[in-house]
Amino acid sequence: MLEDLKKQVAAYALQADRMGLCKHRSGNFSIRDEETQLVCITPTGMDREEMSYHDIVVMTLDAEVVEAETGQRPTSESLMHLMAYKTRPDVHAIAHTHSKIATAFAVLNKPIPAVVYEIAALGCKEGYIPVAPYGRPGTPALAESIVEPLKISDVALMEKHGVIAVDSKELKEALLKASYVEEMAEIYLTTLTILGGKEPQAVPKSELQKWEYPKEIKLLQK
Numbered sequence: 001m002l003e004d005l006k007k008q009v010a011a012y013a014l015q016a017d018r019m020g021l022c023k024h025r026s027g028n029f030s031i032r033d034e035e036t037q038l039v040c041i042t043p044t045g046m047d048r049e050e051m052s053y054h055d056i057v058v059m060t061l062d063a064e065v066v067e068a069e070t071g072q073r074p075t076s077e078s079l080m081h082l083m084a085y086k087t088r089p090d091v092h093a094i095a096h097t098h099s100k101i102a103t104a105f106a107v108l109n110k111p112i113p114a115v116v117y118e119i120a121a122l123g124c125k126e127g128y129i130p131v132a133p134y135g136r137p138g139t140p141a142l143a144e145s146i147v148e149p150l151k152i153s154d155v156a157l158m159e160k161h162g163v164i165a166v167d168s169k170e171l172k173e174a175l176l177k178a179s180y181v182e183e184m185a186e187i188y189l190t191t192l193t194i195l196g197g198k199e200p201q202a203v204p205k206s207e208l209q210k211w212e213y214p215k216e217i218k219l220l221q222k
Helices: 003-018 078-087 100-107 117-122 140-145 147-152 171-194
Strands: 028-032 039-041 057-059 065-067 093-097 155-158 162-167
Touching: 003 028, 003 039, 003 093, 003 171, 028 078, 028 171, 039 078, 078 093, 078 140, 078 147, 078 162, 093 171, 100 155, 100 162, 100 171, 117 171, 140 147, 147 162, 155 171, 162 171
Parallel strands: none
Antiparallel strands: 028 039, 028 093, 039 057, 057 065, 093 162, 155 162
């Protein structure tokens, strides 16, 4: 069932580990199938180097397991994924990571401002990466915590927890967004350090909203 999607989930979960965005079996990943509305999601507590696509669990949006080929249980944070899909019907893939610097800002409940223009690619409508309030992992409170942040952004820090990133097309892009969050957190931290803790000037929200692919790519004539 949904073999191609399960292979993608397993592959990108492993890639996240190898990129250093997740360690010690942390984080979780999923894809929603457009036709059936079923969700392929990583199992709980499994080493990504040992996991195969056969271990990926298939669920309904109402949290009913319809396939667990090797008897694995879905991630304990499945409700968070399902809530994200219900909140954002456009979303088809979710990456939840525990990258170090971004998580440090999540511990501080500190949104990441638009210190570089690339934040425009992360769907941050308000010009910053928001922080979802704390919710205990594995509970409905965690699922509820990401609702409001995902209404204004494709990415969010999760207080005292990690990062969530969503995409309307594929898991590859959701993982890329999660990677961008860590990169921007690193840039922000470095900038704060250079400035002795003083906040850097952020790219204005109005400027971020103006970005679009150029109508033509043409050298200026001198």
